[in-house]
Amino acid sequence: MIVSNFDNSQVPHISSGIDLHVCSAWMGVASWRWLANDDNCGICRMPFDGCCPDCKMPGDDCPLVWGQCSHCFHIHCIMKWLNSQQVHQLCPMCRQEWKFKE
């Protein structure tokens, strides 16, 4: 014997099966990663998803840059490298002239 004082009109009547609402939110977990063709920076050897040795915060604070040769580095790393070059500014990986990818 069930004495139900539940008002059926409050709930939409479903003829068959369960009706499932993900009501307020799906709280998922995800990790972000750079869409780069390598895992580690060729200069500092730190993972791209981390940050360069001079930085504390990964991601926006320590972004990556791509050269026209398709190699990419932490922006701080390649800037340091380019500043240390006297004559030609070359990609440290392929020795082609370094040009930032537009």
Added chain:
Amino acid sequence: MIIMVGRSSRQLLLLLQTTLKPLDDLHETLSASEVPPDVRQSLQHTWHRPLIAQAYSLLSTFLFVHVPSNFSNLLLDFYSKIFRVYHYQSRQKSHKHDISGGSLDASTEEEEDDSLQCRGCESEVEMCQCQALLSTLHTTTQHLPSMLTAMSVLSRKELTILDKMTYEVMLTVIQDQMETYIKETCKGNFETHYMKPLLKDHLKYLLHEHYVKVRMEQMFNIIIEFPESLSAIDDLLECSKVINFRSQLISSVKDSFVRRLLHPAFSHPIGFQTWLCGPGVNTADILTAFVSTIKTLRILDPTGAVLQQVAEPVCHYLRKRSNTVRCIVASIMDDNSTDLAGELLKSSDVPSGRRPKVWQPEPLDGELGPELVLAYLSRRSSCSRTMYNGHLFELSRADCVWTDSTRGTPADLMSLLSNIYGSSEVFVEEYRSLLAERLLSSMSFNCDRERRHLELLKLKFGASALYVCEVMLKDVTDSHRISLHINSEDLLSTGSFSPNYNVHAMIVSIQFWPTFREGKLQLPDKLWQPLRAFRKAFETLKGNRSLVWKPHLGLVHMVVNLQDRALTFTVSPVHAVLLWHFQDKEERSVTELGELTGLPAGTVRRKMAWWAGQGVVEEVRPDVFLVLEERKARYPATPAAAEEEEEGATVATTSSDHKEAELQMYWTYVVGMLSNLDSLPLDRIHTMLRMFIPAGAAGECSLGELKHMLERKVRAQELCNGLCEKVNGTIMMRLRAAMHDNL
């Protein structure tokens, strides 16, 4: 004693007379006949002892039974008598000293006294019992503490009764005595001070001593009941001004700790599982007791020397328990246990009274880097306790907090606890993993409290050690911003499909979080779509960055609409997905669900059992579940009960997992060694490992740990432990032949 009895009530007299009859007889014969003094003396010696023993046993008997109404009178009598004797004797002595420089002995003095009565005991000089009475007093007072203890064991009430009684009686006696003394000596003399010599410290001292003795035996309970036992501690503190009971305190606390808390549960060498759940007392309980001890002793002994002595075995023991750090960190982060969290907050502003006044830093072996000096200097100028704490912690690396007793500064609680491990790394690592677990299991984007904790911990451990945690918290706030942005822009609707719910993501920087628990979960396409849309939105927002979803982690808020009820749940995605599949089919088997979700059957069964417990589904046949459209009687009517899911599994891997992973790294080295050198004894392997793997690269691997790991490998049949070829008692390790061939 006899005189005292003679003046007591009839009942007691009767009692005493029966027991002391032989003594009475002896007494009478002594007084009646003419006995030479030397015989009398020897006789007195022989009956003194039984008399005292009798008195003691009698006293304790009638204390244990009922306290008669005239007991206080009796006591009063006893004490006043004794006091008079004591007083008289001491006066006599000083008198003698004044007259003849102490050359005359007592008997000649007594003979010279012209009155026939001894002024001490008011009996005839011939049978003066002053000596007897005095020695009785001494024995009684000597036995008093043991009596008190015995009684306190029986009932505490009686102890207080006795305390009250003796206290009152003593007060009266002392008052009377003082009155007569003052009357006698101060009559008409106004030219000298009398107040100072009137104060007799002796009784006071005795009282304190006995009180301390009793309390020392109860020290453990005083500590355990710490905040309630404050009055007892205050009393002890008062006593400490009179007598020094430091060594008693140390031994009492130490002994009771070893006996009652620190069971030798770790006799067997290291094993991962037994580390975690060793027998004996709960680590959390030990910690609580330890915290109380620290608090108690900080009051009793502000110099911290006692604490240092007591804490040593406890720390040593806690160091052996693997979950100690976890317990400490958990209680720091837990709001409910205000003990440590409060202490953490408190230590940043300790009242100036507690602050050690003089702190002389000695240059320690090279550990005193410029930043430490800076910290010290800034402490001196601003007197900031936290900097000092940070300093103290740094010094502990040079192992000087425990070894250097001369400094004797009371370290604050947090430093003490974190010093258990001697280094901050373990502590920080455990904090990180607990923090990750907390953030991911609550999935709340509000981390103000965590941030506050982190700031406090940073003051202790230094910002550099904890910056990883800072990245984690920044991830949380960033995720919140991004999620809000994506949901508000309605970026989740893709073409025809638009979900009726929001997607929030905890977007983590994977390098900075502890390794996540692995798990695979296949989402139905309908559930994937919003997640994909979220990823796309993120990609457009961030450019060149993408998301990797971990579908098995997180939380789902959902409403389950059934025919007669609607239920609200907050569950893990795994639960949500499993129930999702019941939408198009009412009845599903475990195998079916396993195929749909990609989960092992055991997991599916466990999760479905949870749903069954919530009254949503029912196991109609073994391994087949059916949706319960209509509520059954045995489930309570919970139309909108928001149930939090209890899940034992942790989100992040724990430090023991890390340790295992580390040991796995050693294993590759071991395999390399053994395939080259065929077989090696254990300690040789250990030495070689230490040679190959630079210290600090991946933590130290103790001989015990290595042995344990290799034993497991033997059990897993990857290694053969050449017991038959035991050479000189060393066990030779050798790779199994099959494996050897594979290499």
